[in-house]
Amino acid sequence: MNTNISPKVQPLDASQIPAARPSKFKLALRELWRAPLSAKFGILVVCGYIFIAIFAPWLTHYGESEIVGGPFEEWGKKFLLGTDNLGRDMFTRLLYGARNTIGIAFVTTCLAFLIGGISGILAAILGGWPDQIMSRVVDILMAIPSLIFSLLLLTIFGTSIPVLVIIIAVLDSTRVFRLARAVSLNVVVMDYVEAARLRGEGLAWITLREVLPNIMPPLVAEFGLRFCFVFLTIAALSFLGLGIQPPTADWGSMVRDNATLISYGDITPLLPAGAIALLTVGVNFIVDWFLHKTSGLKDGQ
Amino acid sequence: MASNTSNAANNDVLLEIRGLRIDGMRDEKWHEIVKGIDLTLHRGEVLGLIGESGAGKSTLGIAAMGYVKPGCRFSGGSITFDGIDMIAASEEKKQALRGMRIAYVAQSAAASFNPAHKLIEQFAEIPLQHQKSNKAEAYADAKDLYGKLLLPDPNRIGFRYPHQVSGGQLQRAMTAMAMSCRPDLIIFDEPTTALDVTTQIEVLMTMKDIVEKFNTAAIYITHDLAVVAQMADRIMVLRYGELVEEAPTRIMLANPKQDYTKSLWAVRSFRKTPALNLGQNDNQPIISVQNVTAAYGSLDILHEISFNLYRGQTVSVVGESGSGKSTTARVITGLLPARLGEVLFQGQALPKDYRQRSKDQLRQVQMIYQMADTAINPRQRIRDIIGRPLSFYLGMNAKQCEERTRELLDMIELKPDQFIDRFPSELSGGQKQRICIARALAAEPTCIICDEVTSALDQLVAEGILRLLDRLQRELNLAYMFITHDLATVKAISDDVVVMLKGRIVEQGSKDDIFSPPYPEYTEKLLSSVPQMDPDWMRNLLAKRS
Numbered sequence: 001m002n003t004n005i006s007p008k009v010q011p012l013d014a015s016q017i018p019a020a021r022p023s024k025f026k027l028a029l030r031e032l033w034r035a036p037l038s039a040k041f042g043i044l045v046v047c048g049y050i051f052i053a054i055f056a057p058w059l060t061h062y063g064e065s066e067i068v069g070g071p072f073e074e075w076g077k078k079f080l081l082g083t084d085n086l087g088r089d090m091f092t093r094l095l096y097g098a099r100n101t102i103g104i105a106f107v108t109t110c111l112a113f114l115i116g117g118i119s120g121i122l123a124a125i126l127g128g129w130p131d132q133i134m135s136r137v138v139d140i141l142m143a144i145p146s147l148i149f150s151l152l153l154l155t156i157f158g159t160s161i162p163v164l165v166i167i168i169a170v171l172d173s174t175r176v177f178r179l180a181r182a183v184s185l186n187v188v189v190m191d192y193v194e195a196a197r198l199r200g201e202g203l204a205w206i207t208l209r210e211v212l213p214n215i216m217p218p219l220v221a222e223f224g225l226r227f228c229f230v231f232l233t234i235a236a237l238s239f240l241g242l243g244i245q246p247p248t249a250d251w252g253s254m255v256r257d258n259a260t261l262i263s264y265g266d267i268t269p270l271l272p273a274g275a276i277a278l279l280t281v282g283v284n285f286i287v288d289w290f291l292h293k294t295s296g297l298k299d300g301q
Numbered sequence: 302m303a304s305n306t307s308n309a310a311n312n313d314v315l316l317e318i319r320g321l322r323i324d325g326m327r328d329e330k331w332h333e334i335v336k337g338i339d340l341t342l343h344r345g346e347v348l349g350l351i352g353e354s355g356a357g358k359s360t361l362g363i364a365a366m367g368y369v370k371p372g373c374r375f376s377g378g379s380i381t382f383d384g385i386d387m388i389a390a391s392e393e394k395k396q397a398l399r400g401m402r403i404a405y406v407a408q409s410a411a412a413s414f415n416p417a418h419k420l421i422e423q424f425a426e427i428p429l430q431h432q433k434s435n436k437a438e439a440y441a442d443a444k445d446l447y448g449k450l451l452l453p454d455p456n457r458i459g460f461r462y463p464h465q466v467s468g469g470q471l472q473r474a475m476t477a478m479a480m481s482c483r484p485d486l487i488i489f490d491e492p493t494t495a496l497d498v499t500t501q502i503e504v505l506m507t508m509k510d511i512v513e514k515f516n517t518a519a520i521y522i523t524h525d526l527a528v529v530a531q532m533a534d535r536i537m538v539l540r541y542g543e544l545v546e547e548a549p550t551r552i553m554l555a556n557p558k559q560d561y562t563k564s565l566w567a568v569r570s571f572r573k574t575p576a577l578n579l580g581q582n583d584n585q586p587i588i589s590v591q592n593v594t595a596a597y598g599s600l601d602i603l604h605e606i607s608f609n610l611y612r613g614q615t616v617s618v619v620g621e622s623g624s625g626k627s628t629t630a631r632v633i634t635g636l637l638p639a640r641l642g643e644v645l646f647q648g649q650a651l652p653k654d655y656r657q658r659s660k661d662q663l664r665q666v667q668m669i670y671q672m673a674d675t676a677i678n679p680r681q682r683i684r685d686i687i688g689r690p691l692s693f694y695l696g697m698n699a700k701q702c703e704e705r706t707r708e709l710l711d712m713i714e715l716k717p718d719q720f721i722d723r724f725p726s727e728l729s730g731g732q733k734q735r736i737c738i739a740r741a742l743a744a745e746p747t748c749i750i751c752d753e754v755t756s757a758l759d760q761l762v763a764e765g766i767l768r769l770l771d772r773l774q775r776e777l778n779l780a781y782m783f784i785t786h787d788l789a790t791v792k793a794i795s796d797d798v799v800v801m802l803k804g805r806i807v808e809q810g811s812k813d814d815i816f817s818p819p820y821p822e823y824t825e826k827l828l829s830s831v832p833q834m835d836p837d838w839m840r841n842l843l844a845k846r847s
Contacts, residue, residue: 191676198634198655199693199744200663213680 035289042285049279053102056095062088064096065247072261075268082268085257090268096249097272102279104244105231108165108172112230113223116173120180121207121215124188135181138174146171147236154242164243168233172226179222183215190214217294224287228280235276251276315383315485315518316342316365322377323360323369323542335360336542337378344485345516347509349533349550351523351565353759354730357542362488362522366403367395383485400427404479408491410471414463421459424478433482446477449514450507469500476508480515487512487519493528497621497786498830505531505832506843524759526565527832530554531839538562550836564761566834571764571793573615573771585648586611587748587780588633588666593642595632602628603804605642608797610748613774615781617791617812619827620801626784628804630750633782634668664694667741671753673733677725683710683736684721690743709739713769731762738769748780755790767794788831792816800824 032043052059062068065088073083081090123131141149150167157163187193188211196210237243238252246253251272258269323335335357342348350358360373364380367387380387382403387395399405407413414423424446425439434442440459447455450473463471472492479487492508493501509532512519521532529536529550536553538545538561546559557563586609595603603625610616618626631637633644635655644651646665652658670676677686687709688702697705707717713735725733734754741749751770755763771794774781783794791798791812798815800808800823807823808815820828829842 190678191670191672192678194636195668195670195676195740198636198663198668199690200655200658200660201693209681210678214678 031293038285039289042282042289045278045282046286049098049102049282052095053099056099059095060089060092062092064092064249066092072258081271084254085260090254090258090271093249093254094251094271094275097251097254098275100244100248101231101234101251101276104161104165105227105234108169108230108234109223109227111165111169112172112226113176113219115169116176117180117212117219118207119173120177120182121184121211122203123177123181124184125193125203125206125211131181134177138177141171141174147233150233150237151240151242154237159242159245161244164234164237168230168237172230172233176219176222176226179218180215183218184211187211187214217290221287221291221294224283224290228283232276232280313344314341315344315346316340317381318361318365318378319381320378321361321364321380322375323357323364324374324376325360326372331374331376333376334373334542335364338539338542338544340537342486342518342520344518346535347512347519347521347533349521349523349529349536350539351526351529351536352539352545353524353761355541356539358522358539359490360542361539362490362520363405365486365488365520366399366405368399397431400484401431401433401482402484403486403488404482404484406472406475406479406487406489406492408494410475410492411463411468413475414471416463419460419462420466420474420478424459424474424481427478428481431482439481442481443477446480446511447474449511450474450477451503452477467500469496469504472496472504473507476504476511480511480517483515483517485518487517489519489521489523489532491523494523494525498788498832499621499826501528502830502832502839502842506839508532509839525832526760527834527838530834530836531832538565554834554836571767573767573794573796584611586645587647588782589645589648590629590633591643591645593629593632593639593644595628595637595639597637601640601804603632603639606632606801606804606806607642608799608806608809610780610782612747612780613778614796615774615783615794616797616799617783617785617795618799618801619785619788619791621786621827623803624801625804626786626801627752629801630668630752630782630784633750634666660694664690664744665746666748666750667744667746669734669737669741669749669751669754672757673730673737674725676737677733677740679725681724682721683723683725686725686736687739687743690740694744705743706739709743712742712773713739715739729762730758731765734758734766735769738766738773742773742777746779748782750782750784752784753786754783756785756787763790770794788828800827 032040035043067087068089069079069083069087071083071085071087073079073087075082079089079091081094084090084093119134123134150171153167154164157167193206193210196206201210234243235250235252235255238250239256241253241256243252244250254272255269261269318338318340320337320339321335322333322337324331325334326332338357338361340348340361350362352358360369363369364375365382365387367380367382367390369375375388382398385394385398390398414420421440421443424443425436428434428439428442429436443459444455447458452458452470452473458466458470458474466474476487476492489508493504496504505528511517519532521529523529533550535547535549537547538553538559540561546553546557546562548558553562554566557566588610589607590609591607593603593606594601606625606629608616618629620626628637632639635651635653635658638653644653646662651662655663684703684706687706691697691702691705703721706721710717710720715732715735720728720732725736728736737754754770755766758766767790770781773779781794783790785791795812798809798812799806800815800821802823808821815824816828832838
């Protein structure tokens with residue numbers, strides 16, 4: 001029996017780690033302050049769009065689909081950006097378009113992430129045949145060009161907004177599924193997931209508490225990009241006449257409705273297109289910054 | 302073949318470091334991580350750098366190449382390699398030296414080789430690049446060196462890819478590569494830490510041999526005293542970026558002066574307090590593994606394993622990597638259902654698959670993992686990590702959870718107020734392992750499986766963990782199954798020992814039986830491969846074996 005001759009081992013170097021932790025809000029503000037110019041610009045743009053989408057009815061005194069003048073009137077005091085092919089105020093429709101297009105794109109992206117994210121994580125956790133089935137279904141869906149596929153489905157099911165949302169969400173969730181499954185596969189092999197399994201935890205706990213928090217950064221970044229793609233898809237479908245239906249204001253169909261003006265050197269139809277482009281650029285700036293932040297953390301630690 | 306001693310003929314000092322300071326960036330501030338260290342290395346001398354992780358020994362080692370890791374900077378002092386100022390030298394000049402006159406052997410050879418190229422191609426890369434020799438010469442030299450490093454089939458092994466050779470062979474191939482230009486200085490950064498004891502000794506021996514043959518100076522970085530005792534002529538002990546003590550190996554081993562050095566030396570003296578109730582006959586084993594055979598796919602990994610775990614006692618399972626130690630644990634926990642045989646819990650057979658076990662059966666057997674980093678969820682706070690088993694198994698409400706979590710933190714010697722709201726990334730390695738222990742304890746188990754729990758930790762920290770486990774065992778009358786490849790740990794903590802080789806038990810019995818002669822052949826080899834503090838140990842052993 002050996003009495004302990006070595007000095008008392010003291011692994012508790014508490015003094016090395018600062019005890020007080022700055023609040024999350026303060027940390028976020030500090031991050032924001034340090035963000036590069038491009039990211040600040042992106043945040044400004046997105047905030048502007050959100051503001052317009054929410055307060056559209058208060059920013060203009062015309063109604064969304066109200067005919068207020070003759071077709072194709074010029075820019076001026078009465079109609080800031082002129083009127084469209086039916087005599088509706090262009091400016092008003094641009095504001096309402098933000099509301100419709102962004103709102104629908106947001107809901108669609110959320111739905112896509114709900115479907116794709118959860119099934120992707122489940123596929124990674126379960127493995128075996130559930131993974132095989134889900135992955136092959138996704139492969140099949142991805143094998144068909146998505147714009148043509150969605151045109152086909154929209155023709156079959158009709159072009160109401162809920163149908164539009166569901167179809168685009170399902171088709172887009174395939175990409176989310178792939179990403180979620182790939183990043184989850186790196187997490188499910190961790191010992192803490194094994195520990196949770198051995199503890200007897202259910203699938204819901206493992207999915208939501210063990211895996212999901214650890215794959216958030218790539219998912220959030222992907223959310224930004226997916227949002228842009230969904231948004232562009234909706235605009236494209238509307239341009240083709242199968243997206244958001246008149247008289248609801250929407251940037252895609254606004255480009256199409258007023259396209260003839262281009263031949264007369266009038267840039268009005270480019271305004272909704274520009275609105276789409278600006279938002280896409282803004283969101284991408286934010287996503288770039290976010291990706292840089294989260295991956296940079298990995299390198300540093 | 303002597304080293305190029307062109308421009309420093311009458312000066313035998315090869316590397317001289319004076320007052321070196323290196324800063325590292327942490328939390329966006331510069332912190333000094335090497336605090337004014339002096340180091341002198343003569344030609345043909347082997348210097349051992351030893352210390353815990355974070356002592357700055359690796360940083361100092363690579364600084365000798367005039368290099369600092371990203372996020373670090375030189376902030377003072379000088380490094381002179383053979384008359385060249387390595388801090389001021391241009392990047393091109395330093396690049397010309399690296400590989401040619403200074404070489405580096407990293408801890409993980411597997412991560413340092415490019416998996417897409419054959420070993421010999423990678424060997425020839427540097428000589429060809431520096432136009433030191435043509436391809437045929439380089440290949441011939443490689444074969445020669447492979448032979449000197451005792452690699453099997455030296456003429457052909459170089460034409461394999463890195464994944465086609467074992468870890469020990471890869472580490473030797475890496476040493477050969479470092480030797481390719483006959484450098485004046487080689488920096489070994491924990492080259493054998495990832496290897497089994499039996500492999501380690503072969504690698505050490507060939508490394509020592511080749512360094513002596515070519516009269517190469519070397520800096521040998523490690524945290525293992527016994528290893529450094531074999532390799533080094535002189536030892537420097539570092540702590541927190543400062544020099545603690547420096548002396549020739551024999552003097553240092555015989556008579557360490559500083560308290561810290563003495564404490565390092567004393568680590569291996571920890572012995573568990575023997576269990577009080579040794580009457581195994583009258584009580585039933587908690588866990589009884591009976592004739593278990595298990596397989597991955599169609600390949601049997603375990604063959605007829607049987608042993609018992611008793612309350613308040615520790616069974617150590619020892620063996621090299623690949624011997625089936627961890628697989629045995631997976632069978633007991635039910636992650637890998639046994640193909641044949643049974644695991645009994647207090648006399649009753651446990652369902653083979655963990656999914657069929659009841660909550661209570663799962664609760665009784667808890668597991669602690671080797672890598673505490675991956676064993677706790679980095680996105681959960683300590684309160685949630687420890688609190689979950691409490692609410693899950695014992696149905697405690699939030700208030701009871703909090704109270705019990707605090708008690709548990711007290712038990713593992715961490716201050717509850719400081720730690721309860723932290724994330725794992727805010728803890729040190731030893732503290733994380735303590736959290737894992739607390740999580741296992743929270744379930745109030747009767748048996749804990751410890752899978753290499755101390756092998757990723759520094760010796761002092763590891764000893765703290767062993768002492769904690771020992772105390773908890775006495776207080777809570779727990780049974781431990783202790784999986785390890787480190788025989789010092791086995792000696793320290795076990796009551797019974799099971800020696801495994803290739804999925805079979807080659808010997809089992811009480812600790813005293815196992816560690817006293819006569820030994821079966823494999824146990825003998827295993828025991829004799831554990832480095833001793835005696836600097837002549839390796840030479841004597843090899844003389845005996847050959």
